[in-house]
Amino acid sequence: xxxxxxxxxxxxxxxxxxxxxxxxxxxxxxxxxxxxxxxxxxxxxxxxxxxxxxxxxxxxxxxxxxxxxxxxxxxxxxxxxxxxxxxxxxxxxxxxxxxxxxxxxxxxxxxxxxxxxxxxxxxxxxxxxxxxxxxxxxxxxxxxxxxxxxxxxxxxxxxxxxxxxxxxxxxxxxxxxxxxxxxxxxxxxxxxxxxxxxxxxxxxxxxxxxxxxxxxxxxxxxxxxxxxxxxxxxxxxxxxxxxxxxxxxxxxxxxxxxxxxxxxxxxxxxxxxxxxxxxxxxxxxxxxxxxxxxxxxxxxxxxxxxxxxxxxxxxxxxxxxxxxxxxxxxxxxxxxxxxxxxxxxxxxxxxxxxxxxxxxxxxxxxxxxxxxxxxxxxxxxxxxxxxxxxxxxxxxxxxxxxxxxxxxxxxxxxxxxxxxxxxxxxxxxxxxxxxxxxxxxxxxxxxxxxxxxxxxxxxxxxxxxxxxxxxxxxxxxxxxxxxxxxxxxxxxxxxxxxxxxxxxxxxxxxxxxxxxxxxxxxx
Amino acid sequence: xxxxxxxxxxxxxxxxxxxxxxxxxxxxxxxxxxxxxxxxxxxxxxxxxxxxxxxxxxxxxxxxxxxxxxxxxxxxxxxxxxxxxxxxxxxxxxxxxxxxxxxxxxxxxxxxxxxxxxxxxxxxxxxxxxxxxxxxxxxxxxxxxxxxxxxxxxxxxxxxxxxxxxxx
Ligand code: SF4
Numbered sequence: 001x002x003x004x005x006x007x008x009x010x011x012x013x014x015x016x017x018x019x020x021x022x023x024x025x026x027x028x029x030x031x032x033x034x035x036x037x038x039x040x041x042x043x044x045x046x047x048x049x050x051x052x053x054x055x056x057x058x059x060x061x062x063x064x065x066x067x068x069x070x071x072x073x074x075x076x077x078x079x080x081x082x083x084x085x086x087x088x089x090x091x092x093x094x095x096x097x098x099x100x101x102x103x104x105x106x107x108x109x110x111x112x113x114x115x116x117x118x119x120x121x122x123x124x125x126x127x128x129x130x131x132x133x134x135x136x137x138x139x140x141x142x143x144x145x146x147x148x149x150x151x152x153x154x155x156x157x158x159x160x161x162x163x164x165x166x167x168x169x170x171x172x173x174x175x176x177x178x179x180x181x182x183x184x185x186x187x188x189x190x191x192x193x194x195x196x197x198x199x200x201x202x203x204x205x206x207x208x209x210x211x212x213x214x215x216x217x218x219x220x221x222x223x224x225x226x227x228x229x230x231x232x233x234x235x236x237x238x239x240x241x242x243x244x245x246x247x248x249x250x251x252x253x254x255x256x257x258x259x260x261x262x263x264x265x266x267x268x269x270x271x272x273x274x275x276x277x278x279x280x281x282x283x284x285x286x287x288x289x290x291x292x293x294x295x296x297x298x299x300x301x302x303x304x305x306x307x308x309x310x311x312x313x314x315x316x317x318x319x320x321x322x323x324x325x326x327x328x329x330x331x332x333x334x335x336x337x338x339x340x341x342x343x344x345x346x347x348x349x350x351x352x353x354x355x356x357x358x359x360x361x362x363x364x365x366x367x368x369x370x371x372x373x374x375x376x377x378x379x380x381x382x383x384x385x386x387x388x389x390x391x392x393x394x395x396x397x398x399x400x401x402x403x404x405x406x407x408x409x410x411x412x413x414x415x416x417x418x419x420x421x422x423x424x425x426x427x428x429x430x431x432x433x434x435x436x437x438x439x440x441x442x443x444x445x446x447x448x449x450x451x452x453x454x455x456x457x458x459x460x461x462x463x464x465x466x467x468x469x470x471x472x473x474x475x476x477x478x479x480x481x482x483x484x485x486x487x488x489x490x491x492x493x494x495x496x497x498x499x500x501x502x503x504x505x506x507x508x509x510x511x512x513x514x515x516x517x518x519x520x521x522x523x
Numbered sequence: 524x525x526x527x528x529x530x531x532x533x534x535x536x537x538x539x540x541x542x543x544x545x546x547x548x549x550x551x552x553x554x555x556x557x558x559x560x561x562x563x564x565x566x567x568x569x570x571x572x573x574x575x576x577x578x579x580x581x582x583x584x585x586x587x588x589x590x591x592x593x594x595x596x597x598x599x600x601x602x603x604x605x606x607x608x609x610x611x612x613x614x615x616x617x618x619x620x621x622x623x624x625x626x627x628x629x630x631x632x633x634x635x636x637x638x639x640x641x642x643x644x645x646x647x648x649x650x651x652x653x654x655x656x657x658x659x660x661x662x663x664x665x666x667x668x669x670x671x672x673x674x675x676x677x678x679x680x681x682x683x684x685x686x687x688x689x690x691x
Contacts, residue, residue: 129619129620132619136655138655138656143655144655145654145655146653146654146655147655148619148653148655148658149619149655173621173624174572174605174624174628176603176604177571177601177603178571178573178581178584178585178588178601179573179581180573180576180578180581181573181574181621181624201620202575202618202620202621202624203573203575203576203615203618203620203621204618204619204620204656205575205616205618205651205654205656205657206651206654206655206656206657207651209654209655209656210651210652210654221650222650225577225579225649225650225651225674226577227577227578228576228577228578228579228580228581228582228675229578229579229582231579272582272585285527285530285531288589288590289530289534291585291586291588291589291590292534292537292589292590292591294589295586295589295591298586308583308677309579309582309675311579311674344526344530345530347526348526348527348530351526517578518578519576519577519578522620
């Protein structure tokens with residue numbers, strides 16, 4: 001029996017109503033009265049659960065009002081707690097004081113869905129800028145997404161710091177490099193950062209709303225473009241969520257090929273990241289060397305699967321690109337080459353004192369803070385948390401092949417580099433094992449459409465960390481809501497916390513070591 | 524140090540000649556500044572602006588800088604400030620939240636200036652189209668000289684597009 005369910009029922013007893021329309025059945029979903037929403041979270045916190053996501057839906061299509069959801073995780077258990085909110089008074093108890101990541105989730109719910117988290121300490125709009133009409137709630141069904149909104153007058157209230165010698169540095173949204181846009185505001189004394197406030201939302205493209213205009217099968221194209229660097233992981237997560245609702249049995253070979261794509265994506269991004277981190281510490285040699293390896297991998301992707309990022313090759317029902325015998329040979333040779341070159345370069349990284357001086361003890365995120373912020377992925381593993389969906393929620397072949405998850409506790413830039421280094425080594429091992437053990441058979445089956453009034457869930461370990469999709473089918477079996485939780489949605493706050501007390505010039509280095517997605521966060 | 528030098532010599536020079544892109548990928552826009560080729564000859568400074576992309580296009584623009592494509596060979600380099608830029612390389616459907624920043628960046632760039640829109644999203648909004656959050660293609664907000672299609676376009680396409688914009 002699930003320890004989270006026990007904790008919840010022990011406190012709320014018959015107030016908890018379990019929901020059988022949530023798939024896969026290993027993910028438990030229940031409804032509690034809205035005044036018990038906060039107490040439910042408290043009970044789960046006591047049971048050591050982490051908050052994975054919080055979101056709201058508009059259920060007017062079912063004849064209801066709004067609903068708020070919180071998804072908790074402990075080990076490999078996921079528990080979703082839901083409360084119904086009437087349209088004329090859509091407020092619910094805020095979870096922010098119990099779970100810090102709820103801080104932004106709830107600001108977002110408030111801005112885009114118009115549900116009110118009562119007791120939230122800071123309800124400044126998030127993603128919705130001050131020049132939007134305040135009563136525009138794009139995620140509501142009554143909102144017409146095709147309209148263009150008028151620009152209003154308004155100011156964003158930044159947090160302030162005062163005192164002798166305190167000054168502010170605004171950075172962005174257009175940054176000094178080839179990166180995504182976002183705004184950072186530092187308060188500093190001398191070179192030391194007192195506080196960093198992030199403001200994101202510049203690349204809000206209305207993705208969650210857009211999903212509602214797509215069919216279940218076409219939605220995967222959009223999922224593949226939520227964050228272009230993580231296209232494979234997002235398409236897999238979306239596909240698994242849809243498949244969970246339909247009971248579609250994906251062929252074994254397709255699962256293995258998905259894992260192959262996923263590991264290739266992980267290596268390519270980690271190579272780029274390690275290079276870029278070294279470059280931000282003024283060691284350009286590594287950037288050029290590692291970009292070379294990355295480019296070679298992308299070319300192999302193009303040759304074997306027809307796209308450099310393997311975009312649009314994962315669909316509900318399986319995959320659309322197969323691996324031939326020659327392709328296997330190419331991959332094995334490539335892995336030999338990457339191992340040889342990569343290991344040489346890592347010796348250079350490891351033996352470079354000036355680099356060491358920059359990356360050690362910089363941008364520290366302590367294990368306590370990482371846990372409190374419910375961080376995921378590389379950031380969590382560099383700060384002592386043993387979290388990896390490939391381990392805790394494996395799809396085949398990960399259950400068979402096993403995954404060695406590197407966990408470091410120093411929580412600095414170096415730890416985040418080193419987690420990546422170890423993950424590249426592990427991914428190379430996995431790719432070799434996948435190529436060797438790849439089962440025969442078809443690579444996809446016809447996907448069936450989900451029945452009406454059901455919900456699907458998936459958690460997949462992308463290269464940044466855990467990606468969650470929660471998809472709700474409406475009464476006409478259309479997409480009523482598709483909630484996307486990129487790892488960045490939680491990890492961005494980690495950066496704010498890690499930068500305090502560092503010097504301003506180290507910010508690019510710290511930021512790169514987190515390398516969170518703007519697009520995946522802003523949606 | 525010796526390891527670094529050994530690795531550099533072992534790698535050698537890997538830059539390749541630029542492969543030619545088919546014509547469908549690159550389209551010329553409405554605005555054409557003549558004679559820019561003359562003004563910018565042998566040195567082109569680019570300011571890249573992400574006005575709402577999914578980051579896929581950015582990765583390929585990064586790749587233009589790697590040793591295989593080595594854009595510096597053509598005198599092309601990327602700058603941190605629009606004030607130094609001859610060209611804006613703009614990706615993404617322009618989001619409502621980036622529209623003003625994009626216009627400001629354009630206004631901060633000294634004339635004569637070129638604008639190249641990168642990716643299907645930069646051309647016409649791509650899969651995100653036009654909505655409450657997205658204004659659509661770059662051409663809706665600032666005048667564009669050259670459009671490069673693709674999702675994302677390959678580094679060779681991007682480089683060809685940039686060169687096309689310069690040659691007029
Ligand atoms: S064109 Fe494709 S890769 Fe580029 S921003 Fe649009 S969706 Fe992303």
